[in-house]
Amino acid sequence: MKYLCLVYAEESKLEGMSDEECVAYDEALRGRGQCVASEALQPVRTAATVRVRNGQVSVTDGPFAETKESLAGFYLVEAPDLNEAIRIAAGIPPARAGSVEVRPIRELTGRNLGRKETR
Amino acid sequence: MAAGETDVRELAGDLYRRESRRVLATLIRLLGDFDLAEEALQDAFAAAVEQWPRDGVPANPRAWLVSAGRFKAIDNLRRRARFEAAAAALARQVPEAAGGPDEDLLEDDRLRLIFTCCHPALRPDARAALTLREVCGLTTEEIARAFLASPAAVAQRIVRAKAKIREAKIPYRVPSREELPERLDAVLQVTYLVFNEGYSASTGEDLTRPDLSSEAIRLAQLLLDLLPEPEVMGLLALMLLHESRRAARTSPDGELVLLADQDRTLWDRTQIAEGTALVERALCSRRIGPYALQAAIVALHAEASSADATDWAQIAGLYGVLARADPSPVVELNRAVAVAMHKGPEAGLALIDALLAGGALADYHLAHAARADLCRRMGRTADARAAYERALELARQQPERRFLERRLKELV
Numbered sequence: 001m002k003y004l005c006l007v008y009a010e011e012s013k014l015e016g017m018s019d020e021e022c023v024a025y026d027e028a029l030r031g032r033g034q035c036v037a038s039e040a041l042q043p044v045r046t047a048a049t050v051r052v053r054n055g056q057v058s059v060t061d062g063p064f065a066e067t068k069e070s071l072a073g074f075y076l077v078e079a080p081d082l083n084e085a086i087r088i089a090a091g092i093p094p095a096r097a098g099s100v101e102v103r104p105i106r107e108l109t110g111r112n113l114g115r116k117e118t119r
Numbered sequence: 120m121a122a123g124e125t126d127v128r129e130l131a132g133d134l135y136r137r138e139s140r141r142v143l144a145t146l147i148r149l150l151g152d153f154d155l156a157e158e159a160l161q162d163a164f165a166a167a168v169e170q171w172p173r174d175g176v177p178a179n180p181r182a183w184l185v186s187a188g189r190f191k192a193i194d195n196l197r198r199r200a201r202f203e204a205a206a207a208a209l210a211r212q213v214p215e216a217a218g219g220p221d222e223d224l225l226e227d228d229r230l231r232l233i234f235t236c237c238h239p240a241l242r243p244d245a246r247a248a249l250t251l252r253e254v255c256g257l258t259t260e261e262i263a264r265a266f267l268a269s270p271a272a273v274a275q276r277i278v279r280a281k282a283k284i285r286e287a288k289i290p291y292r293v294p295s296r297e298e299l300p301e302r303l304d305a306v307l308q309v310t311y312l313v314f315n316e317g318y319s320a321s322t323g324e325d326l327t328r329p330d331l332s333s334e335a336i337r338l339a340q341l342l343l344d345l346l347p348e349p350e351v352m353g354l355l356a357l358m359l360l361h362e363s364r365r366a367a368r369t370s371p372d373g374e375l376v377l378l379a380d381q382d383r384t385l386w387d388r389t390q391i392a393e394g395t396a397l398v399e400r401a402l403c404s405r406r407i408g409p410y411a412l413q414a415a416i417v418a419l420h421a422e423a424s425s426a427d428a429t430d431w432a433q434i435a436g437l438y439g440v441l442a443r444a445d446p447s448p449v450v451e452l453n454r455a456v457a458v459a460m461h462k463g464p465e466a467g468l469a470l471i472d473a474l475l476a477g478g479a480l481a482d483y484h485l486a487h488a489a490r491a492d493l494c495r496r497m498g499r500t501a502d503a504r505a506a507y508e509r510a511l512e513l514a515r516q517q518p519e520r521r522f523l524e525r526r527l528k529e530l531v
Binding site for chain 1: 238247286287289290292295298
């Protein structure tokens with residue numbers, strides 16, 4: 001089963017965090033086949049938010065929700081259950097500075113034809 | 120063994136009360152789904168009522184029910200022509216259960232169930248509701264009364280919790296050693312809530328529901344076997360020491376008897392000895408938590424030959440430590456009562472009035488009842504009457520209401 005670990009943190013608190021530590025954890029997860037994809041994000045000041053209403057595209061600056069903690073990165077992980085996903089999330093270095101939201105992946109109906117469900 | 124239909128119905132009813140939660144816990148593990156397991160449980164008991172008068176009562180009724188429930192679940196899945204692969208997988212596992220489930224595994228299933236129901240990814244109110252429903256077998260209505268919520272709200276809470284267990288794949292297993300300490304806290308909280316519902320039913324005619332209390336004690340004993348942590352000892356001690364007073368807490372006609380007026384020869388000495396020994400074990404560890412502190416307080420009461428002979432100074436002191444470890448207005452109220460016993464009603468009343476002025480206990484009937492009692496002892500009859508009347512407006516349990524009414528009459 002796949003879980004998306006969304007890393008939230010105050011950007012100022014991430015400044016002291018080393019990329020090397022994050023890379024090391026990421027590679028360890030990949031080595032065990034537990035990481036499907038992962039990326040760190042540019043600061044929230046680089047964000048644009050897009051909406052389509054009545055066919056009209058509108059673009060605004062900044063993230064959708066203004067909160068103190070912003071989305072800083074993500075890990076798409078493979079885990080047998082929520083407890084294991086939580087254990088993986090607890091090891092993500094920025095979890096010590098911010099928080100990690102763990103969300104199970106929902107398979108869209110009609111897309112998993114020919115795709116093997118891994119749960 | 121042949122049995123009449125009435126006997127079997129009685130046996131099935133009795134068995135349902137005693138065994139349904141254990142059978143359910145095992146069925147959830149075998150079927151991997153709460154709702155499927157509940158349906159299978161009902162089907163298994165229906166099959167028992169139908170088959171046992173004809174075929175006789177099986178040697179191991181619990182194992183029979185687990186096995187029947189599992190077959191019924193497979194039938195149900197096949198009939199619906201859904202989850203074909205799941206049904207086939209279950210059918211392949213069936214021979215494993217044919218030998219009868221192992222007793223230890225069944226006990227483990229109850230622990231799996233309680234840890235799953237108390238998973239920290241579930242909302243706190245959902246954990247308690249789900250545990251009371253699934254582990255203790257309370258009805259939605261009973262849970263609603265315990266939480267002062269509507270049955271519809273509780274039902275929705277339970278449905279959402281089960282959906283989350285399924286969708287987020289919260290595992291049905293006892294946490295690993297590393298996970299246990301943090302997961303244990305939530306379990307202890309829920310266990311104590313279950314005990315309290317049995318020890319002091321929140322509403323209704325009956326003062327207590329002994330089955331719920333013994334259920335909570337049994338769960339704590341299971342937890343203690345698994346994890347001899349000081350707080351598990353503390354909670355189990357606390358519950359045993361409270362439970363030891365059960366026979367003395369109500370008069371033969373079901374009326375409430377206060378601690379000071381209880382016939383202490385009715386206290387269960389075996390439970391007191393067991394509880395006290397556990398408190399001592401917990402206190403010997405250097406990690407003393409709120410449950411062990413509360414148990415130490417109750418142990419002091421249990422050791423005293425009368426209310427007057429109680430070490431109120433030490434009790435007030437322990438409440439002070441508890442208030443720092445686990446701050447709560449109810450703990451402060453208890454401390455105020457102990458101070459009143461130790462230093463006199465004036466000192467206690469000053470603390471209670473400060474608490475009531477703070478607002479958190481303004482609608483708590485026991486705060487007003489305690490105030491009324493202290494005013495009564497000080498001869499402030501008008502103040503006592505007003506406080507008893509306020510307590511009566513807020514009290515929901517019939518024996519408590521009758522007690523307050525008696526006290527109110529005695530004031531005249």
